[in-house]
Amino acid sequence: xxxxxxxxxxxxxxxxxxxxxxxxxxxxxxxxxxxxxxxxxxxxxxxxxxxxxxxxxxxxxxxxxxxxxxxxxxxxxxxxxxxxxxxxxxxxxxxxxxxxxxxxxxxxxxxxxxxxxxxxxxxxxxxxxxxxxxxxxxxxxxxxxxxxxxxxxxxxxxxxxxxxxxxxxxxxxxxxxxxxxxxxxxxxxxxxxxxxxxxxxxxxxxxxxxxxxxxxxxxxxxxxxxxxxxxxxxxxxxxxxxxxxxxxxxxxxxxxxxxxxxxxxxxxxxxxxxxxxxxxxxxxxxxxxxxxxxxxxxxxxxxxxxxxxxxxxxxxxxxxxxxxxxxxxxxxxxxxxxxxxxxxxxxxxxxxxxxxxxxxxxxxxxxxxxxxxxxxxxxxxxxxxxxxxxxxxxxxxxxxxxxxxxxxxxxxxxxxxxxxxxxxxxxxxxxxxxxxxxx
Amino acid sequence: xxxxxxxxxxxxxxxxxxxxxxxxxxxxxxxxxxxxxxxxxxxxxxxxxxxxxxxxxxxxxxxxxxxxxxxxxxxxxxxxxxxxxxxxxxxxxxxxxxxxxxxxxxxxxxxxxxxxxxxxxxxxxxxxxxxxxxxxxxxxxxxxxxxxxxxxxxxxxxxxxxxxxxxxxxxxxxxxxxxxxxxxxxxxxxxxxxxxxxxxxxxxxxxxxxxxxxxxxxxxxxxxxxxxxxxxxxxxxxxxxxxxxxxxx
Numbered sequence: 001x002x003x004x005x006x007x008x009x010x011x012x013x014x015x016x017x018x019x020x021x022x023x024x025x026x027x028x029x030x031x032x033x034x035x036x037x038x039x040x041x042x043x044x045x046x047x048x049x050x051x052x053x054x055x056x057x058x059x060x061x062x063x064x065x066x067x068x069x070x071x072x073x074x075x076x077x078x079x080x081x082x083x084x085x086x087x088x089x090x091x092x093x094x095x096x097x098x099x100x101x102x103x104x105x106x107x108x109x110x111x112x113x114x115x116x117x118x119x120x121x122x123x124x125x126x127x128x129x130x131x132x133x134x135x136x137x138x139x140x141x142x143x144x145x146x147x148x149x150x151x152x153x154x155x156x157x158x159x160x161x162x163x164x165x166x167x168x169x170x171x172x173x174x175x176x177x178x179x180x181x182x183x184x185x186x187x188x189x190x191x192x193x194x195x196x197x198x199x200x201x202x203x204x205x206x207x208x209x210x211x212x213x214x215x216x217x218x219x220x221x222x223x224x225x226x227x228x229x230x231x232x233x234x235x236x237x238x239x240x241x242x243x244x245x246x247x248x249x250x251x252x253x254x255x256x257x258x259x260x261x262x263x264x265x266x267x268x269x270x271x272x273x274x275x276x277x278x279x280x281x282x283x284x285x286x287x288x289x290x291x292x293x294x295x296x297x298x299x300x301x302x303x304x305x306x307x308x309x310x311x312x313x314x315x316x317x318x319x320x321x322x323x324x325x326x327x328x329x330x331x332x333x334x335x336x337x338x339x340x341x342x343x344x345x346x347x348x349x350x351x352x353x354x355x356x357x358x359x360x361x362x363x364x365x366x367x368x369x370x371x372x373x374x375x376x377x378x379x380x381x382x383x384x385x386x387x388x389x390x391x392x393x394x395x396x397x398x399x400x401x402x403x404x405x406x407x408x409x410x411x412x413x414x415x416x417x418x419x420x421x422x423x424x425x426x427x428x429x430x431x432x433x434x435x436x437x438x439x
Numbered sequence: 440x441x442x443x444x445x446x447x448x449x450x451x452x453x454x455x456x457x458x459x460x461x462x463x464x465x466x467x468x469x470x471x472x473x474x475x476x477x478x479x480x481x482x483x484x485x486x487x488x489x490x491x492x493x494x495x496x497x498x499x500x501x502x503x504x505x506x507x508x509x510x511x512x513x514x515x516x517x518x519x520x521x522x523x524x525x526x527x528x529x530x531x532x533x534x535x536x537x538x539x540x541x542x543x544x545x546x547x548x549x550x551x552x553x554x555x556x557x558x559x560x561x562x563x564x565x566x567x568x569x570x571x572x573x574x575x576x577x578x579x580x581x582x583x584x585x586x587x588x589x590x591x592x593x594x595x596x597x598x599x600x601x602x603x604x605x606x607x608x609x610x611x612x613x614x615x616x617x618x619x620x621x622x623x624x625x626x627x628x629x630x631x632x633x634x635x636x637x638x639x640x641x642x643x644x645x646x647x648x649x650x651x652x653x654x655x656x657x658x659x660x661x662x663x664x665x666x667x668x669x670x671x672x673x674x675x676x677x678x679x680x681x682x683x684x685x686x687x688x
Contacts, residue, residue, distance in 0.1 A: 070480065
């Protein structure tokens with residue numbers, strides 16, 4: 001019986017479906033065989049939470065990694081965990097939280113794999129304290145298509161270590177990962193939220209309060225204008241020092257089918273944003289909150305990406321260096337607000353100064369802005385082109401894990417020439433196919 | 440304390456089930472095909488359940504060698520110092536079309552999905568009867584065994600035969616203290632089904648495992664998991680054959 005099958009793959013933005021031949025195995029010998037027999041190009045696919053096309057390989061082959069989900073070792077005292085790369089952060093949390101450990105940093109969903117977290121060098125609300133995900137990786141093993149298995153760390157095979165962190169899965173197949181965890185004494189966080197009336201106030205607040213909080217992030221109303229441009233809510237949190245160690249529960253509801261596009265009319269989005277801002281401002285949530293709603297508010301709703309309808313959606317995430325951050329972010333928000341396109345979810349966050357470990361890592365000192373946009377075709381793409389220009393002028397950068405349309409990857413990532421040496425000859429992705437022609 | 444001998448111990452449902460047993464202070468003896476996978480699974484289970492290393496045991500066998508199956512009972516009995524439950528969770532989901540074109544592959548699938556399961560059950564019945572102790576035999580069959588469908592009838596026939604066999608065995612053991620549970624899961628999101636597109640009716644292995652444990656505790660004979668498959672299969676069974684044969688399901 002052939003282990004290969006054919007399947008349609010999608011990324012989280014659901015912009016298109018990529019037909020691929022796929023294999024799903026956790027047997028090391030079978031993985032080796034699959035790579036050595038590979039005639040075309042192959043890519044690892046985990047939980048498909050990348051927004052754009054960095055996890056897709058149309059017409060090529062795919063290794064589905066979620067079967068590679070075994071824990072290999074766990075030392076709660078030292079806070080060290082080794083697991084196969086296909087395990088989800090969801091599964092990891094279920095094991096480590098009851099024993100007083102937490103992820104060193106986490107993105108806004110726990111439904112990603114460990115391998116995907118490394119390959120995209122994801123970041124979280126504590127970047128200003130913990131750096132990006134890769135900064136907390138001790139080592140990993142990388143299987144190359146020539147059959148070699150490399151253990152990579154800051155000491156061994158270090159150039160491969162740096163190329164693979166944030167390497168978009170192109171340097172080979174990540175087999176397992178050893179992670180330095182954070183010790184916690186409670187599964188809850190002490191949370192405080194502070195409303196800000198405009199973008200200038202955000203800069204003041206984040207500057208003054210980031211030292212107080214290990215975790216911080218701000219939601220903004222991306223459709224507000226004039227004196228209220230960039231108004232929003234700053235949320236800060238610290239792990240509580242005592243309390244119970246309780247694990248999160250399964251998602252509570254599911255979006256079974258695509259929402260009608262009417263729901264996403266600019267009017268409705270504006271209404272939602274204004275309502276949410278005023279609600280949060282009035283409520284000012286404060287006190288103890290479990291890690292699940294604090295870090296993963298959207299995880300309670302399975303397939304929330306279907307809310308954007310069958311056309312799918314884009315996410316645009318940029319980072320602007322501190323020196324130009326205020327005026328550039330203001331210019332971007334004003335562009336977005338004028339375009340009347342925007343989303344329920346716009347997020348601002350100040351990155352810290354810890355340098356990322358990956359050659360192609362996105363996170364760097366500066367202010368990052370992330371927004372969802374329903375796919376309405378040309379208007380949104382034209383808006384993106386205008387935003388690109390603003391980002392480029394400020395020497396900013398875009399995030400490949402969120403991208404499906406960047407037209408000038410090499411100008412954002414000049415390290416690409418150095419990185420290319422580390423790409424496995426049998427690995428590729430739709431993102432890479434799109435971007436390496438642009439050099 | 441639960442001491443469970445699990446065949447197909449590295450399958451997704453079995454692993455979740457084993458985790459529940461271990462978290463409640465029990466022990467498991469996992470039987471599988473691949474030594475490497477068994478070792479990885481055992482270590483994973485220890486870490487997840489926080490149990491000590493001597494609570495998970497493994498043995499690799501060839502499932503079509505019935506002497507090896509019988510031998511598992513001796514080994515597990517020695518290691519666990521008595522078996523209280525047996526779970527039959529091994530199986531394969533072959534491509535229907537491939538079996539239509541390759542009869543030896545079809546025979547092999549019946550060996551794995553039906554005959555070897557019967558071999559386990561016979562050995563289990565003999566084990567519990569000889570020791571004159573109460574016991575639980577739980578077997579994962581499938582809703583696919585409730586009606587033959589053109590898209591999946593080799594698999595369905597194995598599972599259908601298995602369900603019939605278990606009805607008979609249940610009758611035979613009814614006066615003893617041995618309970619026979621037929622588990623009929625619907626679609627489950629496991630590595631065995633990774634090639635299929637997932638939809639609304641798909642369940643997670645963890646919920647199936649919890650359902651098996653509940654059914655064992657309440658001494659059920661047959662359980663559909665999740666429960667709504669009982670109604671779905673009832674409707675499917677009620678469709679007259681002259682109409683059913685024309686349906687492309």
